[in-house]
Amino acid sequence: MRILVTGATGYIGGRLVPRLLEQGHDVRCLVRTPAKLRDVPWAKKIEIVQGDVTDADSLRTATDGVDVLYYLVHSLGTKGFDDLDRRAAETVAAAAAAQGVKRIVYLGGLYPKGVPAEKLSPHLRSRSEVGQILLDSPVPTVVLQAAVIIGSGSASFEMLRYLTERLPAMVTPRWVRNRIQPIAVRDVMRYLVACADLPSDVNRAFDIGGPDVLTYAAMMQRYARVAGLPRRVIVPVGVLSPTLSAQWVNVVTPVPRAIAIPLVQSLIHEVVCGEHDIAQYVPDPPDGPTPYEKAVELALRRTRDDAVETTWAWASTPGAPSDPLPSDPEWSGGSAYTDVRERVAKASPETLWRVVVGIGGENGWYSFPLAWSIRGWMDRIVGGAGLRRGRRDRDEIYVGEALDWWRVEEIEPGHLLRLRAEMRVPGRAWLELTVVEDPEGARYRQRAVFLPRGLAGHAYWIGIVPFHGIVFGGMVRNITRAAERLEAGEPLVAPTGMPLQTPIR
Structure with a gap:
């Protein structure tokens, strides 16, 4: 099967490509800067097309002969990211339809159902809008909706890790009591790879999550336990806005403010799966989805063993002079x-x-x-x-x-x-x-x-x-x-x- 991956230089895309290759697929990657893939271990096994998801001409070349398109890009942290992501989704959907692509797979964000779009955080509202644009296209689309992804190198995990490790006692916003259904990155990979083979009549969104529903405070306490740290003192208060919280995250963690703000704003919502229909098409493994503490243990092990495949930092810091990267x-x-x-x-x-x-x-x-x-x-x-x-x-x-x-x-x-x-x-x-x-x-x-x-x-x-x-x-x-x-x-x-x-x- 010929597969096009957009976002191959990102955290998820960089992990997905080698797994698709393992399944015997022919993989093509659309990237703005091919040099970013020059040194990855699988670079010689893929076809690289230089272009951008907002450029119809490069998309026409990239989607030629493609069976499945993975849409794994977003402009998080860029000024006006919602308009940019909307335009990119519309351009990709049009190119895929014109070239006869048989399926689009998109990894979006889990959001509370029944909440009006204007009440969602800008990040989740944009993710939801992009998913709907793709679902409304003539190409059968699967939208996987995930909350916090637990894996070595993910922005959400690094934010959680550094907050917990560096702050034995903390005053936090009230949103740390909101419920979240995190998912291990290995389970996200399993779903993404399997979506390439879904029946052609499947055109819908699926909620995906791990077996545990936790508050953010509980996630930090359980992280501390797995990492061998003393129990953390967490005092929620009502005076810290998401923007103020993001400023603190920017100082304490490696995640820059431009990314921390939309991530923190999204935590004001409870994000719990409303269904598990994906199991009808992608059965759970014999032991079930990966528990939260097991996911943390695996992520820490990879970090300590220097075996991190990709990190959020692969993508350039928004607004940094290294984007685009010249030769x-x-x-x-x-x-x-x-x-x-x-x-x-x-x-x-x-x-x-x-x-x-x-x-x-x-x-x-x-x-x-x-x-x-x-x-x-x-x-x-x-x-x-x-x-x-x-x-x-x-x-x-x-x-x-x-x-x-x-x-x-x-x-x-x-x-x-x-x-x-x-x-x-x-x-x-x-x-x-x-x-x-x-x-x-x-x-x-x-x-x-x-x-x-x-x-x-x-x-x-x-x-x-x-x-x-x-x-x-x-x-x-x-x-x-x-x-x-x-x-x-x-x-x-x-x-x-x-x-x-x-x-x-």
């Missing part, structure tokens, strides 16, 4: 500030590269940790990515994925790692780390580039220049010294005290 930064024209530093390491280029490509996350940035932490907190306060996105995996890094407040823009294995800043700054910034062979071992070259925007941009660069010697100079010294220690057989230790598992590519 090469346009540094010509205008004024560009640079900070260039070099140092020779008495180590092989391969050893130095292992240190370079292992940078970030728990491995740290080989520089003044307090300065990086303060800058990260400042970025979080103004709604930026901060440092808490970390690395998806301690041993692998792909083009297009997040690395703390950076986005991986280019990798030339053994030679070049280029990062683009997603912090809130008055301009655009890159950091290039380069390794070349040298008669004495390996030469490490580090280049920071900043393109200022307006007078504020120039003032920003001038203001931080005095700190470059501490931050960038420290990076050069410590990265080369780490390579020399590694070459000598000495173990490397991260700032957290854990041994570094530097990757070999």
